[in-house]
Amino acid sequence: MVLTAPYYKETHKEVDVFRQAFQNKLPLLLKGPTGTGKSRFVEYMAHELGKRIITISCHEETSSTDLIGRFIIKRSETVWLDGPLTRAVKEGALLYLDEVAEARPDIIVAIHSLTDHRRELFIDKLDETIKAHEDFMLVASFNPGYQRGFKELKPSTRQRFIALSFDYPDPKTEAEILVNETGIEAETAKKLVAIGQKIRNLTELGLAETVSTRLLVDAAKLIHSGLPKRLSINVAVVEPLTDDVQTTQALKDLVGLMI
Numbered sequence: 001m002v003l004t005a006p007y008y009k010e011t012h013k014e015v016d017v018f019r020q021a022f023q024n025k026l027p028l029l030l031k032g033p034t035g036t037g038k039s040r041f042v043e044y045m046a047h048e049l050g051k052r053i054i055t056i057s058c059h060e061e062t063s064s065t066d067l068i069g070r071f072i073i074k075r076s077e078t079v080w081l082d083g084p085l086t087r088a089v090k091e092g093a094l095l096y097l098d099e100v101a102e103a104r105p106d107i108i109v110a111i112h113s114l115t116d117h118r119r120e121l122f123i124d125k126l127d128e129t130i131k132a133h134e135d136f137m138l139v140a141s142f143n144p145g146y147q148r149g150f151k152e153l154k155p156s157t158r159q160r161f162i163a164l165s166f167d168y169p170d171p172k173t174e175a176e177i178l179v180n181e182t183g184i185e186a187e188t189a190k191k192l193v194a195i196g197q198k199i200r201n202l203t204e205l206g207l208a209e210t211v212s213t214r215l216l217v218d219a220a221k222l223i224h225s226g227l228p229k230r231l232s233i234n235v236a237v238v239e240p241l242t243d244d245v246q247t248t249q250a251l252k253d254l255v256g257l258m259i
């Protein structure tokens with residue numbers, strides 16, 4: 001448990017929604033592009049509620065066995081070892097399934113009974129059903145743009161969650177986040193945000209993902225620690241966005257003009 005609260009700037013009444021979801025034992029889905037503060041928000045809320053947070057980054061290799069638990073051999077004996085999901089359910093932690101749409105179908109099946117009034121987990125290998133602790137809460141994140149239709153969340157799964165949308169903050173708020181996160185000067189923060197906005201509006205570039213607050217924070221960190229501004233933005237913002245030579249050059253030129 002972190003002692004000092006992680007910095008989080010509220011943008012759309014999400015703190016109240018989270019509190020109410022927790023009190024009403026409702027699972028919560030955070031939708032939005034990468035780098036828009038979803039994970040930071042969960043860390044912040046865990047701190048606010050005094051809860052431990054167990055994060056699972058979902059990917060196609062993660063199976064329900066990894067989450068629920070498995071038998072292991074210990075000094076010639078077979079013993080059962082709870083997985084992170086089972087631990088969270090038993091101890092009443094906040095379980096954060098990051099990028100839930102990446103999870104294999106067996107994981108989605110395993111969490112179904114935790115997302116409705118039953119709030120229970122069936123452990124097939126033990127043939128046992130456990131009731132979730134009073135304080136157990138399930139939070140999942142999902143990036144609708146990134147999946148581009150091939151890894152969607154099924155409506156039957158989505159409708160088990162209440163949902164909050166995350167997006168890039170307005171310029172004033174985003175500049176404030178950069179200053180708070182990195183100690184950069186307000187004027188430089190403003191310029192970084194303007195560059196971010198400009199690139200976000202260049203939809204004709206066809207970037208798979210555009211400039212996130214995370215990338216701007218990274219650029220601000222480099223600038224704050226003494227790297228030249230233009231270089232900082234090129235390595236923290238431009239290069240991670242694209243491998244296309246022409247697009248990279250066009251973005252670098254744009255940065256050169258704006259900084």
Ligand code: ADP
Pocket residue numbers: 007008009010011033034035036037038039040041177181213214217
């Ligand atoms: P996501 O989980 O949506 O991919 P993160 O929570 O990891 O994004 O956010 C990336 C970074 O952006 C954070 O580490 C933080 O520096 C910054 N950030 C984005 N939004 C906020 C916010 N509202 N308050 C504070 N920091 C933020």
